[in-house]
Amino acid sequence: xxxxxxxxxxxxxxxxxxxxxxxxxxxxxxxxxxxxxxxxxxxxxxxxxxxxxxxxxxxxxxxxxxxxxxxxxxxxxxxxxxxxxxxxxxxxxxxxxxxxxxxxxxxxxxxxxxxxxxxxxxxxxxxxxxxxxxxxxxxxxxxxxxxxxxxxxxxxxxxxxxxxxxxxxxxxxxxxxxxxxxxxxxxxxxxxxxxxxxxxxxxxxxxxxxxxxxxxxxxxxxxxxxx
Amino acid sequence: xxxxxxxxxxxxxxxxxxxxxxxxxxxxxxxxxxxxxxxxxxxxxxxxxxxxxxxxxxxxxxxxxxxxxxxxxxxxxxxxxxxxxx
Numbered sequence: 001x002x003x004x005x006x007x008x009x010x011x012x013x014x015x016x017x018x019x020x021x022x023x024x025x026x027x028x029x030x031x032x033x034x035x036x037x038x039x040x041x042x043x044x045x046x047x048x049x050x051x052x053x054x055x056x057x058x059x060x061x062x063x064x065x066x067x068x069x070x071x072x073x074x075x076x077x078x079x080x081x082x083x084x085x086x087x088x089x090x091x092x093x094x095x096x097x098x099x100x101x102x103x104x105x106x107x108x109x110x111x112x113x114x115x116x117x118x119x120x121x122x123x124x125x126x127x128x129x130x131x132x133x134x135x136x137x138x139x140x141x142x143x144x145x146x147x148x149x150x151x152x153x154x155x156x157x158x159x160x161x162x163x164x165x166x167x168x169x170x171x172x173x174x175x176x177x178x179x180x181x182x183x184x185x186x187x188x189x190x191x192x193x194x195x196x197x198x199x200x201x202x203x204x205x206x207x208x209x210x211x212x213x214x215x216x217x218x219x220x221x222x223x224x225x226x227x
Numbered sequence: 228x229x230x231x232x233x234x235x236x237x238x239x240x241x242x243x244x245x246x247x248x249x250x251x252x253x254x255x256x257x258x259x260x261x262x263x264x265x266x267x268x269x270x271x272x273x274x275x276x277x278x279x280x281x282x283x284x285x286x287x288x289x290x291x292x293x294x295x296x297x298x299x300x301x302x303x304x305x306x307x308x309x310x311x312x313x
Contacts, residue, residue, distance in 0.1 A: 060268075060293070060294070061296055096298075102298075103298060104298040104299045106237075107245060109242070109244050110244070111244050155241065156298065
């Protein structure tokens with residue numbers, strides 16, 4: 001049994017870092033700390049959140065510059081050793097740029113920033129990020145989470161898509177695709193299943209007062225996976 | 228001193244919605260003979276290198292590591308010698 005110690009990375013321009021911190025620390029009562037992008041180590045943290053936002057102003061490409069932040073070497077090392085990492089929205093873009101996840105995120109097909117709640121189908125409930133949706137009181141096939149992004153149009157090549165499908169790495173799909181993503185993909189894991197990237201925001205839907213709590217079970221899943 | 232002029236575009240196989248939107252706008256100006264409009268990025272940088280070959284190698288490295296994402300983008304560059312600049 002390992003006690004989860006969450007680390008929320010703060011890049012210049014992150015803006016969902018506090019939502020993630022609030023959900024983990026105050027809603028779920030977990031040991032949680034911020035990690036500054038200039039740090040060279042994740043310290044004793046054993047679950048890393050790459051939060052949403054506009055790291056480095058989305059200059060060059062979303063996530064392209066954050067991927068070379070001081071802390072990212074250690075995050076990549078940690079992930080490659082099986083450590084749990086979640087990239088949400090901009091964090092998903094950072095994780096793709098860092099090579100932790102296959103594919104890339106393009107400008108939304110509509111060219112519009114989308115900010116609304118979307119319905120997601122939970123395609124794989126056997127991951128460490130989704131097991132709470134499988135059985136018990138939170139069991140659900142579909143969940144509702146907010147999206148807020150301009151570049152969420154997931155793409156990858158045909159071989160990659162096939163391997164994502166064959167290995168059940170597509171974890172969430174949109175019911176009503178807001179950005180044109182390939183195969184309605186909203187969230188994927190890496191092959192080993194220890195890194196999750198998703199455009200919708202579970203940390204912004206973790207308690208009733210903010211309009212929904214479907215997202216908290218992503219974090220509950222991790223906590224129960226570690227216990 | 229060398230000057231690298233780098234052009235980054237979305238890969239041909241990828242639909243470029245920005246290019247499409249701009250193309251529609253061009254066509255609405257009355258230019259009906261326009262097609263395949265693509266939007267890209269242009270980056271220019273100076274390199275202190277011993278030869279144009281070395282400047283090209285460094286540019287290529289920078290493009291593949293940072294400036295372009297091979298999953299979605301292609302890049303192309305040209306290197307010229309800057310006379311009288313050290």
